[in-house]
Amino acid sequence: MQAETPTLDDVARLAGVSANTASRVVRNKGSIAAATRERVHAAIDTLGYVPNRAAGSLASSSSMIIGVILPSLSNIVFPEVLRGIHAGLAGTPYQPMIGVTDYDLGKEQQLISSLLAWQPAAIITTGFDHTDSARRMLEGSGIRVGELMDIDGTPIDIAVGLSHRMAGKAMARRLIERGYTKVGYVGHDWTDDRRANARYLGLCEGLAEAGHTLAAEERGHDASSTRAGRAALAKLLAQDVKLDAVAFSNDDMAVGGFMHCLAGEISVPNELALMGFNGLEIGQSLPKPLSTILSNRFAIGKTAVELLLQAGRSSDPQIIDTGFSLLDGATT
Amino acid sequence: MQAETPTLDDVARLAGVSANTASRVVRNKGSIAAATRERVHAAIDTLGYVPNRAAGSLASSSSMIIGVILPSLSNIVFPEVLRGIHAGLAGTPYQPMIGVTDYDLGKEQQLISSLLAWQPAAIITTGFDHTDSARRMLEGSGIRVGELMDIDGTPIDIAVGLSHRMAGKAMARRLIERGYTKVGYVGHDWTDDRRANARYLGLCEGLAEAGHTLAAEERGHDASSTRAGRAALAKLLAQDVKLDAVAFSNDDMAVGGFMHCLAGEISVPNELALMGFNGLEIGQSLPKPLSTILSNRFAIGKTAVELLLQAGRSSDPQIIDTGFSLLDGATT
DNA sequence: TTCTTTTATCTCAGCGCTAACATTATCTCT
DNA sequence: AGAGATAATGTTAGCGCTGAGATAAAAGAA
Numbered sequence: 001m002q003a004e005t006p007t008l009d010d011v012a013r014l015a016g017v018s019a020n021t022a023s024r025v026v027r028n029k030g031s032i033a034a035a036t037r038e039r040v041h042a043a044i045d046t047l048g049y050v051p052n053r054a055a056g057s058l059a060s061s062s063s064m065i066i067g068v069i070l071p072s073l074s075n076i077v078f079p080e081v082l083r084g085i086h087a088g089l090a091g092t093p094y095q096p097m098i099g100v101t102d103y104d105l106g107k108e109q110q111l112i113s114s115l116l117a118w119q120p121a122a123i124i125t126t127g128f129d130h131t132d133s134a135r136r137m138l139e140g141s142g143i144r145v146g147e148l149m150d151i152d153g154t155p156i157d158i159a160v161g162l163s164h165r166m167a168g169k170a171m172a173r174r175l176i177e178r179g180y181t182k183v184g185y186v187g188h189d190w191t192d193d194r195r196a197n198a199r200y201l202g203l204c205e206g207l208a209e210a211g212h213t214l215a216a217e218e219r220g221h222d223a224s225s226t227r228a229g230r231a232a233l234a235k236l237l238a239q240d241v242k243l244d245a246v247a248f249s250n251d252d253m254a255v256g257g258f259m260h261c262l263a264g265e266i267s268v269p270n271e272l273a274l275m276g277f278n279g280l281e282i283g284q285s286l287p288k289p290l291s292t293i294l295s296n297r298f299a300i301g302k303t304a305v306e307l308l309l310q311a312g313r314s315s316d317p318q319i320i321d322t323g324f325s326l327l328d329g330a331t332t
Numbered sequence: 333m334q335a336e337t338p339t340l341d342d343v344a345r346l347a348g349v350s351a352n353t354a355s356r357v358v359r360n361k362g363s364i365a366a367a368t369r370e371r372v373h374a375a376i377d378t379l380g381y382v383p384n385r386a387a388g389s390l391a392s393s394s395s396m397i398i399g400v401i402l403p404s405l406s407n408i409v410f411p412e413v414l415r416g417i418h419a420g421l422a423g424t425p426y427q428p429m430i431g432v433t434d435y436d437l438g439k440e441q442q443l444i445s446s447l448l449a450w451q452p453a454a455i456i457t458t459g460f461d462h463t464d465s466a467r468r469m470l471e472g473s474g475i476r477v478g479e480l481m482d483i484d485g486t487p488i489d490i491a492v493g494l495s496h497r498m499a500g501k502a503m504a505r506r507l508i509e510r511g512y513t514k515v516g517y518v519g520h521d522w523t524d525d526r527r528a529n530a531r532y533l534g535l536c537e538g539l540a541e542a543g544h545t546l547a548a549e550e551r552g553h554d555a556s557s558t559r560a561g562r563a564a565l566a567k568l569l570a571q572d573v574k575l576d577a578v579a580f581s582n583d584d585m586a587v588g589g590f591m592h593c594l595a596g597e598i599s600v601p602n603e604l605a606l607m608g609f610n611g612l613e614i615g616q617s618l619p620k621p622l623s624t625i626l627s628n629r630f631a632i633g634k635t636a637v638e639l640l641l642q643a644g645r646s647s648d649p650q651i652i653d654t655g656f657s658l659l660d661g662a663t664t
Numbered sequence: 665t666t667c668t669t670t671t672a673t674c675t676c677a678g679c680g681c682t683a684a685c686a687t688t689a690t691c692t693c694t
Numbered sequence: 695a696g697a698g699a700t701a702a703t704g705t706t707a708g709c710g711c712t713g714a715g716a717t718a719a720a721a722g723a724a
Contacts, residue, residue, distance in 0.1 A: 287591055389711090
């Protein structure tokens with residue numbers, strides 16, 4: 001088909017300018033005469049020139065890559081963050097390069113190292129937990145770093161997210177407000193998920209402030225899923241502690257719990273109130289919309305990208321609280 | 333912190349070899365004396381050397397990037413394919429660079445162009461529909477190309493997926509088998525989603541083979557979601573055609589339909605049978621597991637990557653059928 | 665032993681682009 | 695009109711790595 005991929009030199013020759021001028025037109029940098037710009041663009045079109053990013057990156061020691069490190073893809077939450085990142089990147093020449101850690105800090109470190117090999121413009125990861133080595137790499141790289149989802153900590157550069165402790169507390173307050181006092185908790189395995197843990201602690205704190213404590217709890221040994229939520233609620237209720245409400249580690253688990261109630265003919269919220277976290281679409285489509293707390297995943301991703309692309313790293317870290325809101329629902 | 337990022341030259345100097353030898357050790361290519369290899373590795377460790385991918389790509393005119401183009405991230409299906417891709421890439425030096433088209437072939441073409449600027453090792457996209465220009469770029473690039481999800485077409489290089497027509501037919505057969513004859517259809521807006529369309533056609537074909545036709549249908553104007561499914565089923569039933577079963581365009585829609593039945597006290601499957609497509613976890617956690625067809629998303633992604641990394645592009649295209657299986661469920 | 669093959673390494677040029685500086689033409693201000 | 699600023703372009707030297715071929719040392723074959 002096409003003989004050879006055309007290079008900037010080919011474009012420059014056809015347009016009758018130097019390679020550097022052509023490069024400046026492509027990058028829209030420096031001052032260029034309108035006529036020259038047009039001729040170069042015409043040459044680009046006729047040749048179908050596409051810049052070689054590797055060469056550009058090498059020469060400038062910086063690339064149009066945004067490294068994105070996510071803990072998981074199994075849960076719809078992170079794809080939604082990714083969607084926000086994409087939205088923020090739309091119309092820019094940046095491309096996301098993604099990695100998945102499975103909540104393993106060692107893998108994260110490895111990913112950071114291999115992403116830095118591309119000299120990305122920025123790296124986006126989650127939370128404040130990193131290995132020492134990973135933190136050093138991120139700090140030393142000088143590039144912009146976004147730590148998403150959480151804001152209860154000290155960011156390397158910027159953090160965008162919400163306070164999971166506060167969200168947990170808000171769950172507690174909501175339940176108390178509605179008159180529930182015998183509150184149980186159902187969680188997935190969050191040994192590696194600091195944020196779920198923070199919500200749990202916030203919940204306990206909120207209950208304590210009202211003079212209560214968790215009446216019972218059940219934590220599975222699996223990742224969060226509707227299946228796991230269903231099973232865990234069954235187990236919790238089998239403990240035979242009298243409960244009037246259950247708080248779940250997230251909506252997936254809560255939806256599972258709702259399914260258990262449906263199957264077992266437990267009336268929600270009369271016999272048992274349910275509360276989740278995340279505000280997933282599925283929870284709002286249940287026969288009774290799930291009472292939950294909306295985390296703004298899409299906004300987190302989008303906001304982070306926009307801020308990261310705005311300017312170079314500033315001296316002091318920045319925290320952006322994207323907040324959360326209570327979804328009233330009908331399960332409490 | 334670290335003075336300067338160490339280069340291959342630094343490693344070579346410390347190990348007392350030439351840069352090229354060091355490079356060969358890093359890439360594990362050519363024959364190297366065991367002692368040399370060790371010395372180089374030691375040097376790499378002490379310096380904390382990380383290869384500059386941009387330089388490598390430029391010199392070799394090929395990169396360790398796998399371009400991944402997905403139609404959407406809103407539906408859990410594609411993140412699962414991506415998960416499969418990740419799984420297949422684990423332990424290799426390849427990194428996925430992803431783009432999202434929102435089912436827009438123009439955007440796909442643009443993404444292909446900008447991904448090719450990185451000289452990726454392979455490009456993975458979905459389906460057989462591409463603009464002429466996109467197809468030409470993919471063919472002309474000479475790199476390996478994976479077209480995922482569908483197998484009813486002629487691939488550029490390899491296609492990995494399942495026959496959506498056959499899946500639709502299987503839905504029809506299943507419903508007929510169970511004695512349902514007044515079958516309705518609920519779909520999302522699939523003007524840009526050829527595969528949902530193919531399943532619809534397969535369904536009609538399957539019904540026709542048994543001497544039946546679709547008794548009623550309702551197609552929304554939104555993307556698929558539980559909410560949309562719930563609303564669309566309500567609308568379908570309002571048509572006041574006597575139905576004994578409804579086939580949905582996918583599980584999200586079907587779960588929404590199930591919710592409608594729960595809320596409206598329509599007994600499933602006695603009064604109305606429901607059937608979905610995809611085999612999502614949520615469907616299997618309903619009080620009555622959803623009857624559906626399992627598409628092997630994870631396997632599609634993983635298989636594709638494994639095949640693409642195996643060797644260069646062969647002369648003739650290849651089709652890999654990852655198949656589908658019926659999940660019996662309790663809603664038919 | 666001498667010639668050939670194999671193994672292990674080195675030298676050198678260059679991938680396609682951009683940063684930095686040099687140069688020329690065009691203004692602006694006194 | 696001459697000095698200095700500004701705009702528009704050109705020249706040069708790499709960025710850090712890899713491919714191709716050259717070379718030297720070790721091993722086998724005749």
